[in-house]
Every structure is written in C-alpha cells, then in structure tokens.
Amino acid sequence: MSLWHTRSDDGFKTSCPVCGNKLIGDLEKGEQVCPSCGYVTFAPADEGPEWKAMDLEEKNKRVRVGAPTTLSLHDFGLTTEISRTMRDSHGRYLDPAMRATVEKMRKWQSRTRTINSEERGLSNVLSKINELCESLNLPDNVAETAAQIYRTSAKMKVAKSKSIIGMTAATVYLACRKCGVSRTLKEVARASGMEKGSVARYFRLVLKEVEKEYVPPPSVEKYISKLINTAKIDARVEHLALKLSGSTADSKISSGKAPAGLAAAYVYLSSVMIGQHIPQREVAEAAEVTEVTVRNRCREILDNFVIRQEFGPAK
DNA sequence: ATGGTTTTTACTGCGTC
DNA sequence: GACGCGGTAAAAACCAT
Numbered sequence: 540m541s542l543w544h545t546r547s548d549d550g551f552k553t554s555c556p557v558c559g560n561k562l563i564g565d566l567e568k569g570e571q572v573c574p575s576c577g578y579v580t581f582a583p584a585d586e587g588p589e590w591k592a593m594d595l596e597e598k599n600k601r602v603r604v605g606a607p608t609t610l611s612l613h614d615f616g617l618t619t620e621i622s623r624t625m626r627d628s629h630g631r632y633l634d635p636a637m638r639a640t641v642e643k644m645r646k647w648q649s650r651t652r653t654i655n656s657e658e659r660g661l662s663n664v665l666s667k668i669n670e671l672c673e674s675l676n677l678p679d680n681v682a683e684t685a686a687q688i689y690r691t692s693a694k695m696k697v698a699k700s701k702s703i704i705g706m707t708a709a710t711v712y713l714a715c716r717k718c719g720v721s722r723t724l725k726e727v728a729r730a731s732g733m734e735k736g737s738v739a740r741y742f743r744l745v746l747k748e749v750e751k752e753y754v755p756p757p758s759v760e761k762y763i764s765k766l767i768n769t770a771k772i773d774a775r776v777e778h779l780a781l782k783l784s785g786s787t788a789d790s791k792i793s794s795g796k797a798p799a800g801l802a803a804a805y806v807y808l809s810s811v812m813i814g815q816h817i818p819q820r821e822v823a824e825a826a827e828v829t830e831v832t833v834r835n836r837c838r839e840i841l842d843n844f845v846i847r848q849e850f851g852p853a854k
Numbered sequence: 855a856t857g858g859t860t861t862t863t864a865c866t867g868c869g870t871c
Numbered sequence: 872g873a874c875g876c877g878g879t880a881a882a883a884a885c886c887a888t
Contacts, residue, residue, distance in 0.1 A: 739885090795859070795886095818875065829862055834877065 613662035664689055664698075667707045675722055675730050677715065685714035692749045701741070704731055709741035713750060721757040721765045723799065725827060759784050759793060762802035762826070770825040772806065772817065779809040783840075792839050800828045804836030 633641065665686055672682040688710045692698045698706050708731040715722045724742070728735040746754065760781055767777040784805045787793075793801055803826035810817040823830045 736884095797861075800861080816875095820875080830876085831863085831878090832861060835861090838877090 613658055613665050661690075661693060664693075664703055664707060667703060668711060671707055671711050671727075671731055675711070675726065677711070677720060677722070678718075681711070681714045681718045681720055684717055685710045688713055688717075688745065688749060692745055695749060697745065697748045701744075704733055705737060705741040706745070707731065708733055708738045709745045712738065712742050713745055713754065716754040716756060717750075719757050719761060721761040723827065756798060759788075759798045759801050759805070762798050763805055766802055766806050766822070766826055770817075770821065772810065773813065773815055776806060776809045776813050776815065776817075779813060780805040783809060787840065787844055790843060792836075792843055796836065797828065797832070799826045800832040800836050802826060803828055803833045804840060807833055808837055808840065 668685045668689060669682055672685065685707075689698065689706065692706070692710070708727050711731075712722070712724055712727040715727070724739060725735055728738040731738065763777060763780045763784060766772070767774070767780075780802075784801070803822045806826075807817060807819055807822045810822070819830045819833050823833045826833075
C-alpha cells in the first residue's frame with residue numbers, strides 16, 4: 540500500500556503526499572494541514588462558520604477561549620480583552636447605558652494599546668499579512684513565519700518608508716519559501732493586487748537585508764502535489780509523476796528550470812501513461828505555464844531517460 | 855548595465871475525430 | 872472545421888555578474 544493516495548471515505552487524505560506524515564484535519568475549515576511541511580489539502584464541502592473574521596484577533600475571540608500567544612499579533616495577544624458579549628458576570632444582558640460605557644471602554648482600550656505610531660503600524664501590517672495569508676489559503680505556520688520576518692525587518696529598519704502592501708507580499712512570499720509551501724510569486728502578487736515585478740523587488744530586498752541567505756524555491760514534488768490538488772487529477776497520476784520525478788531528480792535537466800513547468804511535464808506524461816489523457820493545455824493552465832514550456836520539458840525528459848515498462852499502465 | 859539562459863508569444867503544419 | 876500536438880523564431884523576462 541502506498542503512502543501517497545490513501546484516502547478516507549470523505550475524500551480526505553490521511554497522510555501527506557509530500558512527506559508522508561499524518562495530516563492534521565481541520566474539518567470545520569474544510570482543509571487539512573501537514574504539521575511538518577505545511578502542505579494543505581482542501582475538502583469540497585465547507586462546514587465552517589458563516590462569519591468572516593476581519594482580523595486574527597476577532598478570529599481568535601470567536602473560535603476559542605484564551606488564544607495562544609502568537610507572533611502575528613502586534614502585542615503577542617497578551618492583553619486583557621473587553622468582551623463583546625454585553626453581559627455581566629452573571630450572564631445577564633447589560634442595560635443600554637452600561638452597554639454604551641462598555642463600548643467606550645473597549646474603544647479606548649484598543650486606542651491606548653497601540654499607543655505609539657510604531658506599534659500601530661506594526662499592528663496594521665500584521666493584520667494585512669494575516670489577510671493575505673488567508674486569501675491565499677496558507678496554513679498558520681506561514682502566517683507566523685511571515686509575521687516573524689516582518690518583525691525583524693521592522694527592527695532592522697528595512698521596512699522603513701516602504702510600501703506596506705509590498706512588504707506584506709514580500710514577507711508572505713518569503714515565508715512560503717521558508718516553509719516549503721508552493722505558492723508562486725505570481726499567485727502572491729495576484730492576491731495582493733500588485734505587479735509581479737515590484738513584489739519581486741521587495742522580495743529580493745527582504746531576502747538580502749533580513750534573511751541574508753538564499754531560500755530555495757519549493758521542490759518539483761511539491762508543485763506536482765499542488766497541481767494534482769488544484770486540477771483534481773487522479774491520485775494514481777500523482778503517484779506516477781512523483782515516482783518519475785524522483786528517479787530523474789539527480790540529473791541535470793532540472794537545473795535552472797522553473798519547477799512549475801517541470802512538474803507540469805511530469806503530470807502530463809504520467810496522465811498519458813496511466814491512460815487518462817489530460818490535454819497539455821489543461822496541465823499548462825493549472826501550472827500557470829505555457830504549453831510550449833510543458834512540451835520542452837517533456838522532450839527533455841524523454842530525450843534523457845528511457846521510461847521502462849514498469850511505469851506503464853497496469854494491464 | 856549586460857549577457858546568457860529560460861519562458862512566452864505568435865505562427866505553421868500535421869493527423870484525427 | 873475544431874482540436875490536440877509538435878515544432879520554430881523572435882520577443883520578453885529572468886538572473887547572476
């Protein structure tokens with residue numbers, strides 16, 4: 540039995556297709572996350588609550604009591620909160636006058652808490668980071684990493700007089716790379732509403748000034764898994780694509796090539812071999828590369844490797 | 855800035871349904 | 872004819888220097 544495509548009855552994977560670890564299920568949000576590599580998979584049905592949390596503070600307030608300390612809140616979440624429930628300690632509703640007073644207290648507390656502009660700016664950016672992570676469906680560990688990166692860049696004055704969206708996009712993208720989560724620069728740019736080029740500039744800046752060392756992009760295998768997930772392709776194709784990429788990994792064909800294109804080629808070849816033709820057009824579209832690139836990668840793979848019968852369709 | 859490499863764009867031809 | 876596929880030349884984008 541293979542680790543890759545064991546699925547439980549409701550369509551959830553039970554183990555991570557990337558590293559094989561057991562996935563942590565969050566059924567309410569309709570997704571599962573791998574604790575070690577950050578791989579995320581989605582379930583079709585969303586059983587989660589109907590409300591949308593405006594920021595992480597609100598989210599924590601609503602989903603659980605006593606949030607853990609978190610890097611993505613500007614004060615680490617370590618403050619007294621005045622509750623929104625408008626009840627007294629016996630659970631009775633407050634009268635209108637009292638409610639107004641409590642409202643004011645709440646407002647003033649949140650004002651004084653972010654007393655100086657530095658703190659307010661930080662809190663602003665951190666909520667932007669969370670927002671962006673949420674719209675990219677990124678796991679919490681990426682948001683935490685992004686927050687961490689931004690904190691140090693703020694401390695090092697790198698973020699000084701830089702565009703806020705630019706910095707958030709750059710830190711989120713860097714966090715993705717550090718966590719090994721396969722989101723492309725293009726995707727992050729799209730979600731943040733920025734030009735790819737300017738996100739890249741900010742990214743290089745943060746990489747150079749804050750991170751100081753090169754963070755390699757996610758492996759081809761990660762891209763394959765992602766491709767299979769987004770395009771809803773048979774798990775057998777994924778298995779084969781991963782096998783192929785594994786057995787050609789130590790060759791030179793991948794050097795300098797965009798991993799997404801290579802992943803698309805493996806997925807395409809695998810789909811053909813399994814006997815489930817996926818048109819190049821579709822694979823290319825899902826991987827956000829062109830058909831030409833898919834073809835070029837396919838040709839290179841086929842030129843350099845003899846694909847033996849054991850990879851062929853089971854008869 | 856620049857030069858080498860990779861990806862995209864745009865176009866053409868071939869076979870098949 | 873529409874579609875999938877394969878190829879090419881040139882432009883554009885990318886990256887290390």
